[in-house]
Amino acid sequence: MSRTIAALATAPGIAGLNVVRISGEKAISIADKCFVGKTKLAEAKTHTIHYGNFKNGDTLIDTVTASTFLAPNSYTGEDTIEFGCHGGNIVAGQIVDALLAAGAVMPEPGEFTRTAFLNGKLDLTQVEAVADIIHSTSVAGALTSARQLIGEFTQRLKELRHGLIRTAGLLELELDFSEEDIELIDNSEVRARLVESQKYCNNLAEKFRASEVLRSGFIVAVAGFPNSGKSTLFNKLLQKNRAIVSEIEGTTRDYIEEDILLGDIKVRLIDTAGLRETEDIIEIAGIKLVESVLEQSNLVLVLNDASKGFNQSDELFITLKEKYPNSEFMLVQNKSDLLDKTADGVFVSAKTGEGTEKITDKIKTASKSSIDRLNDVLINKRHADLLRRTSLEIQRGIDAIDANMQNEIIAIDIRNATNTLGEITGDQWNEEVLAEIFSGFCIGK
Ligand SMILES: Nc1nc2c(ncn2[C@@H]2O[C@H](COP(=O)(O)OP(=O)(O)OP(=O)(O)O)[C@@H](O)[C@H]2O)c(=O)[nH]1
Ligand SMILES: [Mg+2]
Known part of the structure; x- marks a missing residue:
């Protein structure tokens, strides 16, 4: 069944311009019912732009441009007209309504792109690249999708x-x-x-x-025993007080996630519940959640309360590392402000912020090297x-x-x-x- 579909192609809201697209066998004749310009669109050449009035019956809705894309040389492979109209919430909606009243139908989600696929204009990986471009969260992600899009x-x-x-x-x-x-x-x-x-x-x-990583961001989890300062570090890296900090062990129950931009890459920071043997069922539920978080993390910062001893979390660090071989791990010695002397390793104070640039540097290099290996495809x-x-x-x-x-x-x-x-x-x-x-x-x- 061949249908002629019409919809707003740009995001709704206040903007300079909007684009309304109509595609299908009857696209041109339906568009001509509403568009009044120097030439009829039915007589216009493909890939030309025409200025005119857009009318619904006798009512003038807007002055618009109509761009013609005749089959098969259009995004969908069918006859397509793109109306450029003024932005805002009202005009584009009225244009769509007029096209629907003139015989077009509202598309299913993705129907323009689906038609393009069925007409052999795009293959499935290119279709997916279209979705990735629309949703990309980094320049590198968008560039990679663009290369995928050209096939x-x-x-x-x-x-x-x-x-x-x-x-x-x-x-x-x-x-x-x-x-x-x-x-x-x-x-x-x-x-x-x-x-x-x-x-x-x-x-x-x-x-x-x-x-x-390019699609949804580089995931960094902060893990460790209760009270090691995970939430304090999380807040410091975020530069806002998002997670509750207290001297009570087991303060964080659920995990908390927030996105920050480091360099060019979106980083998703996750604060987790402290790991320990406990009877508290809410805490146990929180600890179970940590497992799913670590599983999908790219980098796990295991935080050790160095004021209680430098080697306290070594066993935990090794166990986690073995359990999640796909993630990168970094042992961080926290609360350096309480120490007289430090040793080898990464010493920071989450409280004062001293040394935390070593962590952000690590996140930057790790996220960068993880995407450096990608150049032309998003799997x-x-x-x-x-x-x-x-x-x-x-x-x-x-x-x-x-x-x-x-x-x-x-x-x-x-x-x-x-x-x-x-x-x-x-x-x-x-x-x-x-x-x-x-x-x-x-x-x-
Ligand atoms: N002196 C000092 N105290 C810190 C530092 N980092 C955290 N603390 C303190 O350690 C205590 C625990 O901090 P949190 O950030 O809540 O620790 P947590 O690891 O999130 O704890 P749970 O959520 O219970 O697992 C709080 O009293 C913090 O103020 C630090 O670098 N130096
Ligand atoms: Mg906490």
């Missing part, structure tokens, strides 16, 4: 996929000649290619965590899961070669891997996947 990631996946398809093809071709005992491809060569492709998939999948969970599955399927192919299985079997494993890769770009897709991806989009996108 660099897709290109690399396509090359990988075609390489595998060629290999499977050679194996299958050889089957046709098997009677004649002709060997077209050396299995050790196939094996080497598979190992190479698998490495490539694993490398990409590993970029998931770093991609999340999301969907990509990472599919890449890991591809890698497993390739592994089956490698195992089949090692077990001297028939080429037929090896080729099936490789075909499975290529199908899984195809799901990433959307060469293979289903409704469920699309629904999931577009659930995060707004009406006008």
Whole structure:
């Protein structure tokens, strides 16, 4: 079913300009019912801009510009008109209403972009890049999404996929000649290619965590025994008194999170409940929450109350480090203002702020190095899961070669891997996947 959809493409609110977009088979004829300019839009060339009055019946709503994008050369691949009108809450709404009254319908969330996908204008990773650009929280994140949007990631996946398809093809071709005992491809060569492709998939999948940093921020958790000064440090780094501080052990129950901008990167700071054996059920619940926080943290600052001894938290530090191998850890000796002498290590006073620049420096370098490895792609969970599955399927192919299985079997494993890769770009897709991806989009996108 082909529908003509119209919606506000810009954010609602007070602004200089707004853009209302209409796309679909009847976009031009519906737009012409409302637009009165020197030329009819039906007679206008593609990619031209026209000035005129926008009317709802006899009522003048605004003076507007109408930009024409004729199929297939538009964002959606359908005939599209973009009306540039004055900003504010009223005018754009009236323009949309007039277009709806003239025959357009309101889109589902993400329907413009969904149409673009279905018309082959964007693949799924580009669709996801659109969402990432809209929601990006850092310059680096936006730049990476932009590169993904122009299709660099897709290109690399396509090359990988075609390489595998060629290999499977050679194996299958050889089957046709098997009677004649002709060997077209050396299995050790196939094996080497598979190992190479698998490495490539694993490398990409590993970029998931770093991609999340660009997408949602670098997560830094403050952990340690009760009273070590976690909330005090949290407040100091935030430069505001957000968390309650007291000399009572077990003050922080829930975890508290706040975002700050360090350098170019959004950092999410999380203050957690002190870790200890306790009977208090609320405190126990808080300590359980700490686990989920540490699991997803990029950097964990384990705070030690140095006034009680420098080595007090060593065991805790080692245990946590082993339990959360994906996070980076830093042991911080706090309350240096109470000490006569310090030793090796990072000594700070959360209370006075002395030495805390060592922590912010560490956060800056750690967050920067985590995203330095990313340059042209933001791997999301969907990509990472599919890449890991591809890698497993390739592994089956490698195992089949090692077990001297028939080429037929090896080729099936490789075909499975290529199908899984195809799901990433959307060469293979289903409704469920699309629904999931577009659930995060707004009406006008
Ligand atoms: N002298 C000194 N006291 C500090 C310092 N940091 C924290 N304190 C004190 O230590 C006590 C505990 O501080 P909090 O920040 O509440 O400690 P916490 O680790 O969040 O404690 P819980 O939430 O109970 O786990 C308070 O009385 C703070 O004023 C410091 O650097 N120097
Ligand atoms: Mg606290």
